[in-house]
Amino acid sequence: xxxxxxxxxxxxxxxxxxxxxxxxxxxxxxxxxxxxxxxxxxxxxxxxxxxxxxxxxxxxxxxxxxxxxxxxxxxxxxxxxxxxxxxxxxxxxxxxxxxxxxxxxxxxxxxxxxxxxxxxxxxxxxxxxxxxxxxxxxxxxxxxxxxxxxxxxxxxxxxxxxxxxxxxxxxxxxxxxxxxxxxxxxxxxxxxxxxxxxxxxxxxxxxxxxxxxxxxxxxxxxxxxxxxxxxxxxxxxxxxxxxxxxxxxxxxxx
Numbered sequence: 001x002x003x004x005x006x007x008x009x010x011x012x013x014x015x016x017x018x019x020x021x022x023x024x025x026x027x028x029x030x031x032x033x034x035x036x037x038x039x040x041x042x043x044x045x046x047x048x049x050x051x052x053x054x055x056x057x058x059x060x061x062x063x064x065x066x067x068x069x070x071x072x073x074x075x076x077x078x079x080x081x082x083x084x085x086x087x088x089x090x091x092x093x094x095x096x097x098x099x100x101x102x103x104x105x106x107x108x109x110x111x112x113x114x115x116x117x118x119x120x121x122x123x124x125x126x127x128x129x130x131x132x133x134x135x136x137x138x139x140x141x142x143x144x145x146x147x148x149x150x151x152x153x154x155x156x157x158x159x160x161x162x163x164x165x166x167x168x169x170x171x172x173x174x175x176x177x178x179x180x181x182x183x184x185x186x187x188x189x190x191x192x193x194x195x196x197x198x199x200x201x202x203x204x205x206x207x208x209x210x211x212x213x214x215x216x217x218x219x220x221x222x223x224x225x226x227x228x229x230x231x232x233x234x235x236x237x238x239x240x241x242x243x244x245x246x247x248x249x250x251x252x253x254x
Contacts, residue, residue, distance in 0.1 A: 054087030057094040058112040065114060077117055085109070085118070090142025134163075170205045178210040200249070207253055217252045 050056065068079030094107045109115060129135040137160070140146050146157035165172045173189055193199045207214060221236035240250035 048081060048083045049086070050083065051086040052092075053085035053109060054089050055092050055094055056109060057096075057107045058109045059107075061109045061112050061114060077114055088142070090139075170202060170209065174206065174209065176209065178206065180212060196245075204253070214253050217254065219248070219250045219252075221250070 064083075065078050068081055069075060070079075072079030072081065074080060089108065089110065093104050096104045096107050099107070105111075129138070137146075141157070144154075147154065148156050148158050150156075169191060173191055174186060178186065191202055193202065219240070221239055243249055
């Protein structure tokens with residue numbers, strides 16, 4: 001897994017487009033370190049699970065297939081190992097930067113030759129939803145069965161009025177005030193957003209209605225081992241404006 005040979009490098013480049021390399025094989029695996037004092041390695045006992053396989057590109061499955069064949073030293077599919085792939089193709093598909101709809105669908109594991117060897121098991125009951133009408137509408141949405149009466153494109157559909165919020169979304173979900181004593185009634189509520197900028201805005205609005213005192217933390221605003229040229233090219237104002245993925249804001253309010 002060091003990326004020093006072509007197979008390892010190809011595996012890491014493709015699998016990390018959906019998940020990290022270790023996360024793919026760690027779920028549900030029983031690790032048994034072999035005895036001795038040699039280089040660290042591990043054996044995989046039992047089954048391997050991938051709970052969101054629908055988000056993995058088919059190249060990742062190809063790399064996993066080749067890797068397991070090499071480890072098991074045979075030509076059986078996936079090295080003869082049983083792997084449980086979970087997920088729903090009606091939800092999130094693999095991410096293809098700047099890809100067309102056809103390219104995104106084609107990158108799915110449904111178009112990998114090994115898909116023909118899968119034993120497909122389906123879940124019939126939605127145990128998370130307590131609203132049968134909403135569950136039925138959601139399935140129709142995923143199956144592409146929703147239409148519109150306005151003569152628009154087939155990909156355009158009408159959202160029922162009872163599912164549309166015309167006012168303040170935060171207050172519609174959480175009310176006017178959030179009290180620490182009532183936290184249990186909020187554990188099953190969430191607002192999902194497709195963009196990080198919307199997530200940050202909603203988080204700030206939720207904090208505004210949360211009772212209690214908030215604490216503000218600031219990030220470091222200097223460069224280690226900076227030269228005079230660095231200080232001039234990257235002033236603190238510029239550093240504080242950066243918000244790389246996976247990092248908190250310069251000003252963090254908790």
